Amino acid sequence: MAETAEMEAVRCHGPRDYRLERVPVPEPGPGEILLRSEAVGICGSDLKCFGGAPMFWGDETRTGYCQPPVTPGHEFVGRVAALDDDARERHGVDVGDRVAVEQIVPCEACAYCKAGQYWLCAPHDIFGFRQRTPGAMGEYMVVPAAARVHAFPADLPPSHAALAEPLSCSLHAVDRGEVGPDDVVVVAGAGPIGLGMVLGARRRRPRALVAIDLDPHRRTVAQQCGADVVLAPGDDVEPTILELTDGLGCDVYLDATGHPAGVTQGLQLLRKRGRFIEYGVFGQPVTTDWTVIGDGKELDIRGAHLGPNQWPTAIEMLSAGEVPAEAIVTHEFPIDRFDEAFETAGTPGKAIKVSVLPPGGQR
Ligand SMILES: [Zn+2]
Ligand SMILES: [Zn+2]
Known part of the structure; x- marks a missing residue:
């Protein structure tokens, strides 16, 4: 394998404590995809997590949603770097394909998942907050077998393609x-x-x-x-x-x-x-x-929560040029300037969508 065993990733350790670290390249298991991340949008929820909001960090009476240390990033596109036959068949994609992946990874076992309401899944593992589902703000990430993967064939700038997540919402x-x-x-x-x-x-x-x-x-x-x-x-x-x-x-x-x-x-x-x-x-x-x-x-x-069943339409709208992505994505930062990206996204009046570009997405 040509890749080095290590990569750079942003890691959330606590409120306002996000660090660029060298971590091992994750290993995909059966049915999983190793994805080379191209772009990660910063969401309002990422800013609330960064800022220490109780819903992510808890207070005296409850435990928050975020489980540090974890790599953030749930609005992303990337290229398939490796996968097995099971993943190829399951997701209908192959090495080199660009994909957008829905932000929630359904457990496929809870009452909501069984009723087809996967976006309300009880364990509710969203990329970038929990230990089971590290996010895309690193060079590589693993897309679990149960994730909902969509091929994104159009050749858009990665930060524009990553708008599929907020648009589906x-x-x-x-x-x-x-x-x-x-x-x-x-x-x-x-x-x-x-x-x-x-x-x-x-x-x-x-x-x-x-x-x-x-x-x-x-x-x-x-x-x-x-x-x-x-x-x-x-x-x-x-x-x-x-x-x-x-x-x-x-x-x-x-x-x-x-x-x-x-x-x-x-x-x-x-x-x-x-x-x-x-x-x-x-x-x-x-x-x-x-x-x-x-x-x-x-x-x-x-x-309304997340963007269930809307991803194909969102991808179609972006691919057809129906979305003025150039005007919506106001800022792009390479991953080593992620702190500026968070600061810019969090300054009122400065930005609309700020995107972080890991090495795979830099032109
Ligand atoms: Zn979001
Ligand atoms: Zn579930």
């Missing part, structure tokens, strides 16, 4: 919103998830599509993605929505803000019987007036 949220041609749709937050929601909602030709974000650059990109109207939270948001809807309010509100104000705003903007889809991950509990949900408007409140 956005498409799932749009699906949960049952967006249709009669709907006036509001997308709150024009980060990578919100922009993907705009792209996904646009494909369903809604009556009107509105995007709201604080950042002027993000609003411009939202227009590129197909928003009819873009607004800042300080603008006359409510009057504008009422004007678009004969005074009723929007039909669907897709929240990708991760901010408590995004929740209150949605409850306020929706019409009676409107659909509220929550995709945000919040840094703290949100308090709001639940009376609006029942007595006030009889709303449908739905959550």
Whole structure:
């Protein structure tokens, strides 16, 4: 084997304690793929983990989700470096192929997996957080046999191809919103998830599509993605929505803000019987007036998590050039500058999607 036995990988040891280390190249077992990582997007969840959020690190009463030391990275594409016949047959890919891999590795044994709801899998091993599923922020990684692997034949820059993960999430949220041609749709937050929601909602030709974000650059990109109207939270948001809807309010509100104000705003903007889809991950509990949900408007409140069954569509949209990836991926950093990548991703107003490029993805 031509590879050296060691490689460089970013390793998470604790909040704000991520290090570039030399570690052994992992060995794929039966049915597994050795993947040479090309690009890893930094997600809001990665930033929350990096910053020490309780959901990842626990508090006095519970254990957090993250199991250090672990290599982060769940939004990635890579090239197949090695695999056995079982993996070849299972995943329909071969050495040299580029693949995108779904972020959750289903256990295939729990009640959710058995019911086909693999994205809700009880053990919930997502790449880059747990010991069983180290992520892609290193030169190589192992893709377990149960992982959901998708061939990605189009020759896109790796950081653009890696948008398949957030885009699949956005498409799932749009699906949960049952967006249709009669709907006036509001997308709150024009980060990578919100922009993907705009792209996904646009494909369903809604009556009107509105995007709201604080950042002027993000609003411009939202227009590129197909928003009819873009607004800042300080603008006359409510009057504008009422004007678009004969005074009723929007039909669907897709929240990708991760901010408590995004929740209150949605409850306020929706019409009676409107659909509220929550995709945000919040840094703290949100308090709001639940009376609006029942007595006030009889709303449908739905959550959305991950991007189940949406990966083929996401890959197709990226391959067809439907996604302004050039505008969404604002920064790329080689793996040895991962700390700058996290800092840039975590600075408000600076970046949309920041991508880390291991050696396999550097041009
Ligand atoms: Zn993510
Ligand atoms: Zn399961």
